[in-house]
Amino acid sequence: MTRERLRIAYLCDMSPLDRTLYSGGNARIHDALQKHAGDVTILPQTWARAEPVRRLIHAMPEALNLRARWRAQYALRRVIARGIEAELQRGGYDVLFGAYALHALAGVRTPTGMVTAFTSDATQTVYRLSEVGRAHKRVFVVGPLLDKWVERRERAALAQADLLLWPSAWLKDAVTARYGVDPGRNHLVPWGANIATPPPAASNTLRRDAPVRLLVIGRNWSAKGGPEAFDTMMELRAQGVDARLTVIGCQPPRVHCNAHVTVHSQLNKAVPADLAQFNAALAEAHFMVMPSFESYGFAFCEAAAHGLPSLCLRVGGVPVRDGITGHALPPGADAADFAQKILGYLDDPASYARLCQSAREEFKTQLNWDSWGQTTADLLQEAVARKRDGSSDTAA
Ligand SMILES: CC(=O)N[C@H]1[C@@H](OP(=O)(O)OP(=O)(O)OC[C@H]2O[C@@H](n3ccc(=O)[nH]c3=O)[C@H](O)[C@@H]2O)O[C@H](CO)[C@@H](O)[C@@H]1O
Numbered sequence: 419m420t421r422e423r424l425r426i427a428y429l430c431d432m433s434p435l436d437r438t439l440y441s442g443g444n445a446r447i448h449d450a451l452q453k454h455a456g457d458v459t460i461l462p463q464t465w466a467r468a469e470p471v472r473r474l475i476h477a478m479p480e481a482l483n484l485r486a487r488w489r490a491q492y493a494l495r496r497v498i499a500r501g502i503e504a505e506l507q508r509g510g511y512d513v514l515f516g517a518y519a520l521h522a523l524a525g526v527r528t529p530t531g532m533v534t535a536f537t538s539d540a541t542q543t544v545y546r547l548s549e550v551g552r553a554h555k556r557v558f559v560v561g562p563l564l565d566k567w568v569e570r571r572e573r574a575a576l577a578q579a580d581l582l583l584w585p586s587a588w589l590k591d592a593v594t595a596r597y598g599v600d601p602g603r604n605h606l607v608p609w610g611a612n613i614a615t616p617p618p619a620a621s622n623t624l625r626r627d628a629p630v631r632l633l634v635i636g637r638n639w640s641a642k643g644g645p646e647a648f649d650t651m652m653e654l655r656a657q658g659v660d661a662r663l664t665v666i667g668c669q670p671p672r673v674h675c676n677a678h679v680t681v682h683s684q685l686n687k688a689v690p691a692d693l694a695q696f697n698a699a700l701a702e703a704h705f706m707v708m709p710s711f712e713s714y715g716f717a718f719c720e721a722a723a724h725g726l727p728s729l730c731l732r733v734g735g736v737p738v739r740d741g742i743t744g745h746a747l748p749p750g751a752d753a754a755d756f757a758q759k760i761l762g763y764l765d766d767p768a769s770y771a772r773l774c775q776s777a778r779e780e781f782k783t784q785l786n787w788d789s790w791g792q793t794t795a796d797l798l799q800e801a802v803a804r805k806r807d808g809s810s811d812t813a814a
């Protein structure tokens with residue numbers, strides 16, 4: 419049965435047309451909605467009568483801008499929301515879809531019958547209280563004074579939504595517990611790899627007498643667990659394995675560079691030569707070793723797309739399922755533990771081949787944007803139908 423295409427108003431604090439922002443996630447969410455769910459209109463990111471304040475904050479240094487912008491948007495929500503509401507009244511939309519920026523949804527009153535949905539990989543409060551947030555020192559002195567107020571704002575914004583779509587069970591569970599969101603509105607829908615589906619790869623054979631290639635992908639060496647990945651490589655070498663490390667996305671410090679480390683400090687996937695290098699590095703690697711502290715991590719989905727197992731920590735919302743896409747070791751696991759896992763697979767190549775296959779399978783069934791788009795489209799259709807039934811009951 420062909421379904422009606424929904425009319426979707428897309429709300430974020432940054433344009434999804436810029437494919438670099440939010441690590442590419444904003445653009446992927448927008449595109450997947452357009453492909454699978456309906457006709458998407460991007461709502462303005464301007465702040466109505468408070469626009470001069472937004473411009474002023476954008477002109478501030480990045481570190482301040484990052485911290486002031488979302489808090490100011492909560493504070494000025496009544497003024498900012500009026501601009502969005504005027505757009506919503508004009509457009510005749512079925513759905514208001516918020517991505518990443520819960521503060522952009524704050525205070526927006528939707529016309530009767532419109533469904534509000536939201537997806538993000540964290541809320542500020544869940545992030546702050548988690549092991550990920552606690553790993554970062556707080557530098558913004560005003561921040562802690564506003565924490566309780568922020569949480570109240572988040573709670574109110576989440577209460578406006580009919581559907582909450584979280585990419586990780588970590589976040590879904592935390593939201594349920596922290597804000598008391600009822601489970602019927604809360605759904606786990608994993609985000610996907612920010613690459614086109616690579617051709618099926620024959621899994622790389624893992625042998626003691628050949629190089630074992632490790633990979634790190636990320637713009638922040640320490641947040642991505644780069645130092646531990648380097649130590650894992652050195653630990654394997656100390657045990658007689660010819661381990662090598664490829665780094666994509668940043669320049670490790672001198673202490674983490676040697677003849678066995680290859681660095682591509684920045685690859686732009688929109689540039690064909692860079693994309694070819696990116697794909698080649700994933701295709702030849704044996705393990706992505708990335709004990710990162712983060713709330714999601716697209717690189718894990720990209721590794722799975724290439725049938726490349728990931729080794730990471732069970733911290734935050736990393737999309738790694740134990741024994742399926744790799745192994746998430748308990749927090750505190752160190753280079754010796756990661757090396758041990760790899761040595762275990764070196765002794766059991768058949769189980770390594772199975773792990774590569776199940777990683778690829780997980781990408782095909784879950785960790786891709788078409789799956790996200792299809793599941794989200796189903797959930798949006800149901801929510802729209804429920805709202806329409808509800809309003810016709812009330813009208814009757
Ligand atoms: C450490 C940290 O705070 N991570 C967060 C940060 O992601 P962060 O940007 O650090 O990392 P992600 O893994 O989410 O994304 C990286 C993306 O950039 C791409 N890439 C990377 C390097 C490079 O040279 N070229 C390139 O194209 C990767 O292929 C991937 O698609 O924001 C994301 C949300 O927006 C969150 O989900 C992450 O939890």
Ligand SMILES: O=P([O-])([O-])O[C@@H]1[C@@H](O)[C@H](O)[C@@H](O)[C@H](O)[C@@H]1O
Nearest residue numbers: 484485488545556557558561562
């Ligand atoms: O320091 P602080 O403002 O409380 O918290 C910060 C947030 O405001 C910011 O949006 C995020 O990018 C930082 O990683 C950090 O979490």
